[in-house]
Amino acid sequence: MEFQGSHILSIEPFERGDIEAVFDVADRMAPYAHRRKATRVLEGAILGNMFFEPSTRTRVSFGCAFNLLGGDVRETTGLQNSALAKGESLYDTARVLSGYSDVIAMRHPQEGSVAEFAVASRVPVINGGDGSNEHPTQALLDLYTIRKEIQSKGKTVDGLRIAMIGDLKYGRTVHSLCKLLRLYKNIKIVLISPKELMMPGELVESLREVGHEVIISDHLEDNIQHVDIAYSTRIQEERFSSPEEADLYRGRFRLNQAIYTQFCEPNTVIMHPLPRDSRSAARELDDDLNENPNLAIFRQADNGVLMRMALFALILDVVEQVDKYARDVPWYTSGRF
Amino acid sequence: MEFQGSHILSIEPFERGDIEAVFDVADRMAPYAHRRKATRVLEGAILGNMFFEPSTRTRVSFGCAFNLLGGDVRETTGLQNSALAKGESLYDTARVLSGYSDVIAMRHPQEGSVAEFAVASRVPVINGGDGSNEHPTQALLDLYTIRKEIQSKGKTVDGLRIAMIGDLKYGRTVHSLCKLLRLYKNIKIVLISPKELMMPGELVESLREVGHEVIISDHLEDNIQHVDIAYSTRIQEERFSSPEEADLYRGRFRLNQAIYTQFCEPNTVIMHPLPRDSRSAARELDDDLNENPNLAIFRQADNGVLMRMALFALILDVVEQVDKYARDVPWYTSGRF
Amino acid sequence: MEFQGSHILSIEPFERGDIEAVFDVADRMAPYAHRRKATRVLEGAILGNMFFEPSTRTRVSFGCAFNLLGGDVRETTGLQNSALAKGESLYDTARVLSGYSDVIAMRHPQEGSVAEFAVASRVPVINGGDGSNEHPTQALLDLYTIRKEIQSKGKTVDGLRIAMIGDLKYGRTVHSLCKLLRLYKNIKIVLISPKELMMPGELVESLREVGHEVIISDHLEDNIQHVDIAYSTRIQEERFSSPEEADLYRGRFRLNQAIYTQFCEPNTVIMHPLPRDSRSAARELDDDLNENPNLAIFRQADNGVLMRMALFALILDVVEQVDKYARDVPWYTSGRF
Incomplete structure (x- = not known):
């Protein structure tokens, strides 16, 4: 897979080597994300952060990632796009907006x-989520988090044992994660819902197919x-015909400290794509x-910045130049990460 | 016309020499807009991008133009301005907001x-559109596009032959373009609507007045x-009393490849201020x-960045310093413009 | 009070020495705010400008202040935060968003x-206003303005004579100002409403308690x-049960030039936290x-940038490095401040 100048629309084209390449670069971004150094490699470059559907955290995560490489961000935060209302085609919107920036993140x-x-x-486009279809940076950051968390315990993704819990029918992130896990070996996947x-049958089959x-x-x-x-998910209320229908399932599989202590192996890592539903009727993660130091959900969110x-850096072909443009960080940063 | 520190509210004060001065500077901005070089001449300067009415493309175009000169952008994207709702005068809003930035673009x-x-x-204010009144940067980029497109065919604006097509009554851009064309010589203008x-009578008269x-x-x-x-325009649906009234006119003057091939001279340039209405009932430009390489509508949008x-650069008096602050562009940029 | 790495949530912890420390730094920021110099001390740092309630001027003021120190700004401008609607706790929102930036301003x-x-x-959080509770940067900029205005007349905050006029019950800024004035000596406060x-009784008592x-x-x-x-305030219409109830009080204490000339001492300084209500039924400041050169309301708004x-600079511990990263300003800036 050639990254330079490419769109990132889906996880489908990623092979195992591509994923490892992205993860290696992500590792190299950590000193910058964690403010031990700063870089101005993308100074003068512009990200078009085109969120035609609101998503504060994903939008800000993309924007911060670009800022941390030294670039500027121009953005839109909702379907205020009167041009579409005036009958403009997506083709025209794309032709015009892509004249303004060096790369586009779009939801x-x-x-x-x-x-x-x-x-x-x-210009290259990164998919930041298109309805229930794809959200490739989320899938990559989930797998990156799994790798990082279990590596510190001396394990690898090959041989992984993972439980996916909750709404496995509508949860976009667990579907994407299953697709990525097909590229690895000898994995045990427990689907609890x-x-x-339940997880769609064709996804289950495709996992079994690879052994x-x-x-x-x-x-x-x-x-x-x-x-x-243990990868927990929220009941995707917005996909049900009514909140009442979602209520039938909300709060069914709650993980809390007592259950964790009684049932889980020590150091079982807890993940969640966020937002978690903390209302009393839900609380899938108490x-x-x-x-609990094994609650990795905020490290997972942090990893989104590294991934982006x-x-x-790969798409704009500056991986080897990030360090060349590095500078010291003169401001207070202690105790953050 | 003195640009340094001036407001750009209307095209009325522009004389032919002023327009040529702006166009010459726009030509000099191309290496930066096209990412062959970067400049930090405005590093530390702030654009107040005050869009009290949403307009994604114009807002982003202004913001990108400022970023490409090295400056920062602070912005507002709609009438969320609760201060106006609390009875604040435009005078107060202007006094306060102009304390924050070095120049303001306002819609x-x-x-x-x-x-x-x-x-x-x-601080200087650039009008980014005030209702049906003025939108001077659009008028300038239209004329700049005309000049650039026909120059490559060995022609000049003096002696131009231009057709304006569609809603010539409500289309703000064709009105402004007519005003600018008065400054040139020996022009043939075909008004098709x-x-x-129809184009307002006083505008027609003013064109005939200058010969x-x-x-x-x-x-x-x-x-x-x-x-x-051939400058096509959209039926300005929002100005009619009902969509049904607009429907009477929509789709009346459609230009497509077959008509172009049969009737137009080779290399007739097609322009449109965008958005074009691509719904099946409209399609003024198919x-x-x-x-078609003569479809200039996206080059026209690109030229908006150059113009801004x-x-x-003129208002903030840095034209002669843009190159002094130039740097190389280390990231991937190929094939964009 | 230790500023490095601290939250600024309230004015309560500020002692007189802390206030003077902030004001001294604010004075040192003036050359940068007034574009006589630029600094890139915070180049690469990110402000998370999280406005979960719209407030154009406060949001832009925070953002400009950060840009003027060389930093980038990522922001949100309203309760578009679908995550909260999906049941996310403020704890989770904070954990996630604080991974993106170096400091957060939040309303x-x-x-x-x-x-x-x-x-x-x-990361450190600055309160940009939480309902009717606190807005510490507004309180500080008010006191800073008072000090600066009367200093130029050879006076100090000790010994100050101040009138507060208008809605003293709901006006958050006059409450905070009273709290700050307790730290100074020998002040005469005239409460006109x-x-x-009327000003809440416990605030009146606390002022009398300190003499x-x-x-x-x-x-x-x-x-x-x-x-x-003379510190005038707007009737806080939004706190009344109906606009009609607010109408009973609107326009009751109007200050205009004739009254000023007839009753005030020469050089009495006029302040207002803005927005002022300029509708004919209100006009607390005509x-x-x-x-009138003693109308300080726009200097007061300008001072908000200095204060932020x-x-x-204090929270991120770069006060002593601002000048080290200074540069010349090559663009037109004359006549602004």
């Missing part, structure tokens, strides 16, 4: 829209006993886990 | 508001045969023109 | 929310005769005061 509510936009764009919210062990269950405690990662920095 | 739905704001502002959407030839028609094919530029860079 | 409609956010934040909108003279009245002209500062620069 749009409509499936396939980002790929359609990319065809007409004159209500029967009505992975897949266990399907609707019971939590028995199934989180022998895993390295607040009493917040001090890595993709920008 | 506002109300005619005359930007000029009123400028009176109280302590429904009878109900230009004006032809008025409601028929397309016969009238685009001997022109250098998608089948997208591969030129105005910022 | 939120709910009292106490910013302090709650700060507990979970991994409708009986229904200040407090006069309470519902009559304007008699009571602005012997003051150094437009005919706009040319000072706090950023």
